[in-house]
Amino acid sequence: MIGYVTIGTNDFEKAKTFYDAVLGELGGKRAWNSDRMQGYSAGAGPMVAVCKPFDGKSASSGNGTMFSLAAPDQAAVKRVYDKAIAMGATDEGAPGFRGAESMGFYGAYFRDPDGNKLCAFCMVKPQ
Numbered sequence: 001m002i003g004y005v006t007i008g009t010n011d012f013e014k015a016k017t018f019y020d021a022v023l024g025e026l027g028g029k030r031a032w033n034s035d036r037m038q039g040y041s042a043g044a045g046p047m048v049a050v051c052k053p054f055d056g057k058s059a060s061s062g063n064g065t066m067f068s069l070a071a072p073d074q075a076a077v078k079r080v081y082d083k084a085i086a087m088g089a090t091d092e093g094a095p096g097f098r099g100a101e102s103m104g105f106y107g108a109y110f111r112d113p114d115g116n117k118l119c120a121f122c123m124v125k126p127q
Contacts, residue, residue: 004039004047005067008059009114012036015050018087018112023048025080026069026120061115068119074106080120081108088113095120102126 009015016038020030023040028048031041037051048067053059071077078095085091092109099105107121 002046004049006037006049006051007067007112007114007116008053008061009050010052010059011113012038012050012052014113018084018089019048019050021087022080022084022089022112023069025083026071026076059114061111061117066109066117066119068107068121071120071122073122074124077106077108077120077122081110084110084112084118084120089118092117097124 007015019028019038019040027042028040029042030038031047032039036054037049039047039049041047069080071080074095081095089110089112092111093107095106095108097103097106104124104126105121106124107119109117109119111117
């Protein structure tokens with residue numbers, strides 16, 4: 001259902017370095033670009049793009065806005081989270097189950113250097 005999401009940045013080069021590393025943990029690679037936008041893809045399916053806002057004003061993160069990155073398993077969630085923290089992200093919730101473990105939602109939360117909130121997650125079959 002989602003085709004792509006865009007994440008605003010005030011430091012385009014720093015954002016590209018951050019997302020090269022973090023999205024790379026999920027197989028994401030630079031797919032297309034322009035002078036103000038860098039798109040990432042892991043093949044077919046939804047894409048993520050970082051961009052300088054079209055209106056020329058400062059980018060800002062939204063309160064309650066979050067982007068979720070689908071991971072294949074718990075180990076990948078941890079790798080993404082660890083990479084994000086190493087690349088300058090701030091912790092918003094270490095890897096672990098959210099809600100009852102039987103619900104199967106395993107995620108980790110962080111904010112990129114521009115303050116945008118992201119979650120890496122996977123669904124785990126209940127034991």
